[in-house]
Amino acid sequence: MSDRTSTQATTSPVEPARISWVEHGSPRSALWRSESGWPPPAAVLLGSDDLTAEKAFRLASAGTAILWTGDFHNARQLLSAMGRRLADSPRPRNDNITAAFHRSREDALRRATILGMLLVPLSADGTIPLRRSPDIRLAAVHAWGPVREASVLSLRELLGVIGAEEWRTTGVPVPALGARIHPHYGVFSPVRGEYLDLVATAPLLPDAVTAFDIGTGTGVLSAILASRGIRSITATDMDQRAIACARENLAALGFADAVTVVEADLFPDGRADIVACNPPWIPAVPKTATDFAVYDDEGRMLAGFLSGLAGHLTPHGEGWLVISDIAERLGLRSRGDLLDAIENAGLTVIARMDTRPTHARATDATDPLYAARASEVTSLWRLAAKPAAVPA
Known part of the structure; x- marks a missing residue:
C-alpha cells in the first residue's frame, strides 16, 4: 500500500x-x-x-x-x-x-x-x-x-x-433465426429467446412489405422480420454502438439489402406495415452501465412508442409491442396503466401472444424476486390505430 x-x-x-x-x-x-x-x-x-x-x-x-x-x-x-x-x-x-x-x-x-x-x-x-x-x-x-x-x-x-x-466473437445462438447474433460491448445481448420466438411466430399481414424496428440494439428483431420475408425494414437506435452492431450483424446474416439502420429517436420518417419495439421492461432509473437495457426511466421509451405509433402505421398496419409483465408483478406498473396508455394513444389491441420465460432465474427460489420471476409472462401485443372518428 x-x-x-x-x-x-x-x-x-x-x-x-x-x-x-x-x-x-x-x-x-x-x-x-x-x-x-x-x-x-x-x-x-x-x-x-x-x-x-x-x-x-x-x-x-x-x-x-x-x-x-x-x-x-x-x-x-x-x-x-x-x-x-x-x-x-x-x-x-x-x-x-x-x-x-x-x-x-x-x-x-x-x-x-x-x-x-x-x-x-x-x-x-x-x-x-x-x-x-x-x-x-x-x-x-x-x-x-x-x-x-x-x-x-x-x-x-x-x-x-x-x-x-x-x-462478440462466439455470438449468441438465436433458434428463431437458425444463426448467431454477435452483440457488441454496451449493446444488450438477446439471451432471452422467448420474446424472439414471439416475433418469429406472430401472424403477418399477407401484404406486409415494410417494417420499422424501434430501438434495434443488435438488430435481431430486424433479422427475424427479414427472414420472414419483409423486404424493406428501417431499424433505429440512438446509440452509436448499437447502430454499428446492428449493421454488422445484418450484413453477416445477408440482410443488409433488406434493412437500413439509422440514428433516430424512436421513429424514422414515414409509415410501415409492421412497427416493432422491445423497450426496457422495468420503469426505473438506470444506475449502472448494465441497467440501461433493462430499466426505462419513468417508462419514457414505452410511452414514446405508444404515443407515436398510430402516426407511423400504414392504414392496415400493426404495432408489435414486446414486453414482459414483470413490472406489474413488482408493483411498478399496473395492467390498467398499460391499457390506459394504449387507449390514450388512439390504439386498439388486436390480439396478444403470451409465453413464459425459460431463463435460470425464473426457477431460482433463493432469488428475493422469485415470486415475480416465477410467474412472469412475456407478451407480444398486436396493436392497431383506431379508425378516425366520423364527424356527425
Whole structure:
C-alpha cells in the first residue's frame, strides 16, 4: 500500500475526467474511464499481491480505491473474495415484492460501488501493464475506439469488456433465426429467446412489405422480420454502438439489402406495415452501465412508442409491442396503466401472444424476486390505430 491522495473529476464538458494518485512519492494521473459515468474516487491507494481481501474490502467500503500493481490473476481472485464479503440486505418477514425489488436494487448499487473500487491501469497502447494480464487490445478498441492515452478503470468494468469481446466473437445462438447474433460491448445481448420466438411466430399481414424496428440494439428483431420475408425494414437506435452492431450483424446474416439502420429517436420518417419495439421492461432509473437495457426511466421509451405509433402505421398496419409483465408483478406498473396508455394513444389491441420465460432465474427460489420471476409472462401485443372518428 502507498500514500493516500485525493482526486477530483473535471467538470468541463471539453476536458475528460482524470484520476490522480501518488506513486513512489511522485504525483501521477491518467484518464479516468467509467461506462456508468461515475466520477473518479476521492482517495486512491496502491495495492499489490500482499493485500488481504479483508483489508481491501474495508478500504473500498470506506470509499478508498485500490489501484492494482500486482499480478492480474491475483486481482481477479481478490475481487471475488471481496464480493463474497458482500451480503444482501436481510428481508423482513412482512416485506412485499415491491419493497424487495427496491432493496435488491440498493444491494446491487452497493455491490457495484464497493467492487468498483478495485482499479487497474491501461497503457496508452491498450495493454494492461500487470503480470499475467490478457491481451485486450482488440477488445479495448471495440469497446472505446483507438486507445491513445494511459487510463485507469475498475477491474469489474474491464472484466465486462473482456466478457463482451468473448460474446462478440462466439455470438449468441438465436433458434428463431437458425444463426448467431454477435452483440457488441454496451449493446444488450438477446439471451432471452422467448420474446424472439414471439416475433418469429406472430401472424403477418399477407401484404406486409415494410417494417420499422424501434430501438434495434443488435438488430435481431430486424433479422427475424427479414427472414420472414419483409423486404424493406428501417431499424433505429440512438446509440452509436448499437447502430454499428446492428449493421454488422445484418450484413453477416445477408440482410443488409433488406434493412437500413439509422440514428433516430424512436421513429424514422414515414409509415410501415409492421412497427416493432422491445423497450426496457422495468420503469426505473438506470444506475449502472448494465441497467440501461433493462430499466426505462419513468417508462419514457414505452410511452414514446405508444404515443407515436398510430402516426407511423400504414392504414392496415400493426404495432408489435414486446414486453414482459414483470413490472406489474413488482408493483411498478399496473395492467390498467398499460391499457390506459394504449387507449390514450388512439390504439386498439388486436390480439396478444403470451409465453413464459425459460431463463435460470425464473426457477431460482433463493432469488428475493422469485415470486415475480416465477410467474412472469412475456407478451407480444398486436396493436392497431383506431379508425378516425366520423364527424356527425
